[in-house]
Amino acid sequence: MSCARPKLISKNNAHRTYYDYQYSEKVTSALMETLDENGVRPVTFNLSFNDENEYRFIHDVHYGGYAGLAIWPEHSGPLIKKMLNSICRERIPTVLYDHFFEDIPIDSVCTDNEDIGFRLADALLQKGCTRLAFVGVEYSENYSSTQARIEGMASATNNTGRSQGNPQIINLSGSKHDIFDINPLLKAMAAPQRPDGLLFTYSGIAKAVLPHLKELGWRIGTDLKIAFVDDNSYREKAGCPVITVEQPAAKVGQEAAKLLLQRIKNPDKPIIRKFIKSSRVTCPP
Amino acid sequence: MSCARPKLISKNNAHRTYYDYQYSEKVTSALMETLDENGVRPVTFNLSFNDENEYRFIHDVHYGGYAGLAIWPEHSGPLIKKMLNSICRERIPTVLYDHFFEDIPIDSVCTDNEDIGFRLADALLQKGCTRLAFVGVEYSENYSSTQARIEGMASATNNTGRSQGNPQIINLSGSKHDIFDINPLLKAMAAPQRPDGLLFTYSGIAKAVLPHLKELGWRIGTDLKIAFVDDNSYREKAGCPVITVEQPAAKVGQEAAKLLLQRIKNPDKPIIRKFIKSSRVTCPP
Known part of the structure; x- marks a missing residue:
């Protein structure tokens, strides 16, 4: 989970320790680099949510001076949906990456x-x-x-x-x-x-x-x-x-950053859900 | 394991409790019936041998007035072979059934x-x-x-x-x-x-x-x-x-009894090892 803020607070390497860590790292690196190139200093968090820290997190984001959020949710359960709906109501510029919800109006970028x-x-x-x-x-x-x-x-x-x-x-x-x-x-x-x-x-x-x-x-x-x-x-x-x-990791991260930057500039533009195609299938001869 | 004695002492149903109990029962019943028809009263034992009771068993058989032994060994290990060799040395009329040993001179009847x-x-x-x-x-x-x-x-x-x-x-x-x-x-x-x-x-x-x-x-x-x-x-x-x-259970028992009766009559005749063929294979149409 990543947050973008106009000024640098800290920068962690937010990769997961799972089987897909290379992929996670590539996506998140591309996202942060693209934000960085556009003058936005990223802060990254790895969080697990429950009812209590969800409220605190949204409160902190809202009053913490962040320009926007780029969120990679791990699950699709009711708790994460509740949090995302809160974020929508608060009109915090947000992009989901590597995940999308058909029923929540948030920009998202995902592998196809x-x-x-x-x-x-x-x-x-x-x-x-x-x-x-x-x-x-x-x-x-x-x-x-x-x-x-x-x-x-x-x-x-x-x-x-x-x-x-x-x-x-x-x-x-x-x-x-x-x-x-x-x-x-x-x-x-x-x-x-x-x-x-x-x-x-x-x-x-x-x-x-x-x-x-x-x-x-x-x-x-x-x-x-x-x-x-x-x-x-x-x-x-x-x-x-x-x-x-191979999943198009770098492209997912770059596109997520671009959508977030656009949303920060124009909070009222229509919701976009992007599905990025992988470049090519590698076959044996 | 069965012993044959000129006079009836007791008669147990000596079948094993294993998967092949129907087979064991058929073999042993046929053996006992054939002995019985020929005026020999059978006594049956189910025994497990170790070094101590092996000696006692042979001693009891030798001095117990039994006419002969019909033995169904379960294993082929050194202990059973040692016992069978002792029985040979003692010249106790003996037949093995459902088992044979190429290297021990005892009459035997076996499924082929x-x-x-x-x-x-x-x-x-x-x-x-x-x-x-x-x-x-x-x-x-x-x-x-x-x-x-x-x-x-x-x-x-x-x-x-x-x-x-x-x-x-x-x-x-x-x-x-x-x-x-x-x-x-x-x-x-x-x-x-x-x-x-x-x-x-x-x-x-x-x-x-x-x-x-x-x-x-x-x-x-x-x-x-x-x-x-x-x-x-x-x-x-x-x-x-x-x-x-189906294994030729009845025939194995009958032939074992016949060989034992012949051995009792003539302790010096050559060793016979019989292999009984099954009657027929049952195929679906």
Whole structure:
């Protein structure tokens, strides 16, 4: 979570410690640099909200002389929505990044996750796959980014006439930090109709799952094809041909800064929700 | 373990409580009936031997007025071999049933387990299977019956020119009473080259494993074919087409009794080791 203020107060490296820290750092760095280049000194916070500190935070922002807010919410629950609605009522210039809410009137910049799902699935189909499965993790089932990637994947499998209709969805149990149990994938591969193409929603799944698939005898890239969103340069470490795409981190940060600067200048302009496409899918030869 | 004595002392139903109790009961009943018909009153014991009670047992048998012994050893370890060698030295008329030792000169009657392995594998191949796997349980890996069935299966897959050479061997973890973990089978089915025919060494494995295979979507008898040694009439309960064979329990018991009666009459005749073939393999239409 970042705040922009006309004068510098402090500057922290606000990256998360999660699997996607490279991505988080790139987005936040690009955001801060763009603000900096435009004469706005950024202050960054990493906060978790509850009912009490939400009120204090909004109070501090409102009376603290900040020009605006750039917010990367981690969740989509009622508490974060309540806070964002308060911010709207207070007319604090705000941009959401890496997240959007259809029902809250705030500018936002987000990766086009539907496009990511479509393009990775399309690459798998172009490589000759006929049965695709989406491999996610239980904790992220209800994330808007996961849902958008699954929708994009379904567009690819339904509309091209090359595949099986809706893709199978396999949810491993685990957290952001670890995959605990790959049994659901093992069961999917042990079924009579099994996938020949797997789309992992993030590189941590590839890291956890690829050794097991190799041990079972799968020649990745030949018998079984793998695609995933790779925000941590796992591609080189995979040791086998994989299809990857990187989220447009720098662009998300830059666009978020631009929208915030515009909103500060013109508080009454219409709400904009931007979805940034990834530049390219990297395929093995 | 059964002893034969000219006069009746007591008669217990000496069946084991294991998965194969129907088989054990049939073998032992047939043995006792045949002895009984020939004027020998049987006494049955279920014993576990250690160094101490082994000596006592042989002493009691030797001085107890028994005409002979019919022994069904459960294991093939050094302790049982030591005891059997003592019995040989004492020249006590003895027959082993459902077990044999190549290196101990005692009459024995056994199911022809190599033939069972061959015929079940052959039935799977005739039904169109091309990749067979033997599914056993860790505890029985070193059993002579398991080894003989695997050898018979290998003869079928190697000699007919229809299959993959030596069959894959999958050992589940478990005991005689329970299968604890079917993960090794799940892994075999999740591999790129997976079996299309499974030979279970006993019906308890079918009971434990079939519900999982059905849940994965396998149509047993169509996509995946199953064969097993069925000594407990599990065939009807399986709820799907299966290939089975029953061990020739009654014949093993009868032949054991006959060999013992012959040995009692003529202690000096040559050693006979009989292998009884099962009558027929039951195939679905």
